[in-house]
Amino acid sequence: MITTLLSHEWKRLARSASAGKELATTVLLGLVALMMLTYALMVGFFLDTLITQGLGQPDSFAFLNRFLIYYFFFEFVMRYFVQSVPALDAQPYLHLPIRRSTLIHYLLGKSLVHVFNVLVLLLFGPFALTTVWSRFGAGVALSWFALLWVLSLVVHYKVMLFKKRLDDTAWGLLALLGSFGLLGAADYYAWFRLTDVSAWVFGEVARLPWVLTISGLAGVAVYGVNYRVFQRGLYVDQWQANTASGNRWGRQEFGFLKAFGAMGDWISLELKLILRHKRTRSILIMSGLFLFYGLFFYRQEDAANQPGLILFGGILITGIFMMNYGQFLFSWQAGHFDFTLTRPLSLRQYVESKYWLLGTVTLGCFLLTIPYVYYGWEILAVQVVSLLFNLGVNVFVMMNMAMWSPKRVNLTKGGTLNYEGVGAAQWLMGLPVLLGPYVFYLPFSLAGYPFAGLWAVGAVGVLGIALRPYLLTMTAHRLAARKYSMAAGFRHE
Numbered sequence: 001m002i003t004t005l006l007s008h009e010w011k012r013l014a015r016s017a018s019a020g021k022e023l024a025t026t027v028l029l030g031l032v033a034l035m036m037l038t039y040a041l042m043v044g045f046f047l048d049t050l051i052t053q054g055l056g057q058p059d060s061f062a063f064l065n066r067f068l069i070y071y072f073f074f075e076f077v078m079r080y081f082v083q084s085v086p087a088l089d090a091q092p093y094l095h096l097p098i099r100r101s102t103l104i105h106y107l108l109g110k111s112l113v114h115v116f117n118v119l120v121l122l123l124f125g126p127f128a129l130t131t132v133w134s135r136f137g138a139g140v141a142l143s144w145f146a147l148l149w150v151l152s153l154v155v156h157y158k159v160m161l162f163k164k165r166l167d168d169t170a171w172g173l174l175a176l177l178g179s180f181g182l183l184g185a186a187d188y189y190a191w192f193r194l195t196d197v198s199a200w201v202f203g204e205v206a207r208l209p210w211v212l213t214i215s216g217l218a219g220v221a222v223y224g225v226n227y228r229v230f231q232r233g234l235y236v237d238q239w240q241a242n243t244a245s246g247n248r249w250g251r252q253e254f255g256f257l258k259a260f261g262a263m264g265d266w267i268s269l270e271l272k273l274i275l276r277h278k279r280t281r282s283i284l285i286m287s288g289l290f291l292f293y294g295l296f297f298y299r300q301e302d303a304a305n306q307p308g309l310i311l312f313g314g315i316l317i318t319g320i321f322m323m324n325y326g327q328f329l330f331s332w333q334a335g336h337f338d339f340t341l342t343r344p345l346s347l348r349q350y351v352e353s354k355y356w357l358l359g360t361v362t363l364g365c366f367l368l369t370i371p372y373v374y375y376g377w378e379i380l381a382v383q384v385v386s387l388l389f390n391l392g393v394n395v396f397v398m399m400n401m402a403m404w405s406p407k408r409v410n411l412t413k414g415g416t417l418n419y420e421g422v423g424a425a426q427w428l429m430g431l432p433v434l435l436g437p438y439v440f441y442l443p444f445s446l447a448g449y450p451f452a453g454l455w456a457v458g459a460v461g462v463l464g465i466a467l468r469p470y471l472l473t474m475t476a477h478r479l480a481a482r483k484y485s486m487a488a489g490f491r492h493e
Contacts, residue, residue, distance in 0.1 A: 033115045036115065036119070037115065037118060037119065037122055040119050040122040040123040041122040041123075041126065043123060044122055044123045044124060044125060044126035044127055045126045045130070047060070047064070047123075047124075047126070047127045047131075048060045048127060048130065048131045051063050051064060060131060061131060061132060061135065061136075061203075062199065062203060064127070065198060065199045065201075065202040065203045066195040066196075066198055066199045067195060067198065068148070068198050068202050069194050069195070069197065069198035069201075070194075070198075072151060072152070072155055073183070075116060075120075075152065075155050076155050076158070076159060078116070079116055079155060079156065079159040080159055080162070080163070081282075082116070083111075083114060083116070083156070083159050083160070083163075085160055085163050100231060101231075104227055104230045104231055105227075107230065108157075108223065108226060108227065108230070111156070111160065112153075112156070114156065116152070116156070117152060117153065117156060120148055120149055120152040121149060124145060124148050125145060128141045128142070128144055128145035129141065129145075132144055132145075143212055144202065146212060147202065147212050147215055148202075150212070150215045150216050150218075150219050151215055153219050154215065154218050154219045154222055157219070157222040157223055157225075157226050158222055160226055161222065161225055161226050161229065261349075262345070262346065262349050263349045263352055263353045263356070264353075266349065266350060266353035266354075267353045267356060267357050270353065270354070270357050271357070273332060273333075274325075279409070280325070280332060283321070283324045283325050284321065284325075286320075286324065287320045287321035287324060287325075287361075287365070290316075290317065290320045291317060291320075291365060291368055291369055293313070293316070293317055294313060294317055294369060294372045294379075297310070297313045297317075298310065298313065298372050298375045298379050307378065307382060307445075307450045307451060307453070307454050308438070308441060308442075308445055308450060308453075310378070310379060310382045311382055311385070311386065311437055311438075311441060311454065311457065312434065313382075314382045314383050314385065314386030314387075315386045315389065315390065315394070315433070315434055315437055316434065317365065317369055317383075317386075318362055318365045318366045318369065318383065318386045318387050318390055319362055319365070319386070319390040319394055319433065320365065321358070321361045321362065321365060322358045322361070322362050322390060322394065322395060322398055322433075323398065323429070323430055323433055325358070325361075326358055326395070326398035326399065326402055326429075327398070327401075327402060327429045327430075328402070328406070328409055329354060329358075329398070329399060329402035330402055330403065330406050330486060331402075331406045331407060331408065331409040331490075332409060334406075334407075334408040334409055334490035335408075335490075337486065337487050337490050338487050338490075338491075341483060341484075341487060347476045347479050347480050347483075348472065348473065348476040350476075350479075351399065351472055351475050351476045351479060352472050354399060355395060355396075355399065355468075355472060358395050358398070358399075359391050359395055362387065362390050362391060362395070363387065363391070366383060366384075366386075366387040369383055370383070381454065382454060384458065385454050385455075385457050385458040385461070386437075386457075387461075388457075388458045388461030388462055388465065389436075389437050389457050389458065389460060389461035389464075390461070391461060391464070391465055392460065392461035392462060392463065392464025392465040392466075392467075392468075393436060393460060393461055393464045394433045394436065396464065396471045396475060397432055397433060397436065398429065398433060399475050400475055400478060401429050401432070402429075403478060403479060403482050403486065405489070406486055406489065406490070407489065408489070408490045408491075437457045440453065440456045440457050440460050441453035441454065441456065441457050443456075444456055
């Protein structure tokens with residue numbers, strides 16, 4: 001049965017209408033994975049030298065053990081965004097007389113073919129076979145290396161369980177962010193040292209072999225929990241019920257938007273679209289996480305004295321959602337764009353609803369980043385200037401560029417490593433948004449008046465806000481001229 005399932009997988013790929021595109025994407029991602037694994041292997045061979053000579057640590061083994069806990073935290077986060085849950089692969093077989101245990105074991109085993117499961121072997125294998133083996137013997141080296149590999153598999157199945165059970169709940173996301181935030185704060189403020197716990201667990205594994213045993217049992221337990229979760233979910237009637245009811249993110253009703261008439265209805269539909277689909281929802285989540293970029297960008301000692309540099313950060317932080325979501329502004333509705341054109345709608349209201357959606361989220365990003373004033377009032381001033389320019393200029397640039405050769409986006413597919421709808425236009429959209437403010441800033445900065453350049457950027461943003469009705473009308477006229485060509489492009493898979 002396993003060989004039959006594998007043959008079906010190959011035929012599905014080979015006979016697909018978009019087989020050429022999928023093959024090219026697979027080859028590209030394979031080259032990226034191969035490059036990453038090559039770098040990991042090189043780092044693994046020179047890890048001892050990097051720690052002892054590069055970081056000046058006398059004991060590379062003890063130093064590495066202290067920070068292995070953070071490696072697995074980082075691996076969990078990376079797997080969360082990169083690793084997919086193979087549940088959808090079982091859907092075509094649910095009505096067939098196939099033992100569900102075989103199907104579930106196939107899905108769970110197939111998920112192990114992942115670059116992160118090889119990464120840990122290449123990154124720490126050479127270090128274990130050279131440094132650890134030479135200092136502590138073969139037993140310690142093999143036990144230490146086996147522990148790392150087992151914990152990596154535990155993280156693998158833990159991420160699958162999290163995405164299967166908690167990914168569609170606000171509580172799951174809050175638990176993930178809260179736990180990582182608390183653990184990082186505890187180590188930073190010395191409430192308790194995670195690095196000490198990590199050093200004890202990974203350093204004493206040879207003298208305490210039960211640590212390896214417990215980690216192995218944890219891996220078996222996580223596999224078993226995944227098996228039970230998949231087993232309860234692999235039923236056609238339950239699958240159909242879940243599909244009909246939708247996920248828990250998109251059931252909200254935004255009654256207050258009804259006061260804005262047809263425009264409010266369009267905004268409400270757009271919000272439900274964002275919350276109901278993983279690809280759009282991941283953009284919203286990543287935009288929220290990106291607000292913390294200022295902690296690394298603004299805390300530099302000379303940041304407040306470099307307005308041109310922090311202008312880039314301000315445009316990026318306050319406009320991150322507008323840039324990520326706006327580049328597919330019309331592609332999100334590709335599946336029902338033809339139906340939208342048959343409705344007796346006002347394109348002016350349709351465009352204005354998108355403006356207010358992007359503008360409101362941009363304003364929310366600004367409000368959430370006000371605490372960066374802690375690093376200086378200059379930071380807040382640049383944030384205000386960036387907000388004005390994003391609302392007055394960049395949002396219109398993004399809406400008009402989104403009409404430039406938009407491609408179809410299938411919302412039923414996940415957003416991880418999904419390049420559907422991405423073309424040359426989407427890669428180039430960020431350049432005018434990020435570099436546009438410098439057209440007005442650089443002349444003043446080169447003349448020796450950098451803060452006057454900031455005021456010029458803000459003034460242009462205010463002018464754009466004042467001309468908002470005219471700019472919206474121009475955008476609606478351009479959409480009216482391009483709507484049929486856009487609809488024709490969306491019909492192609």
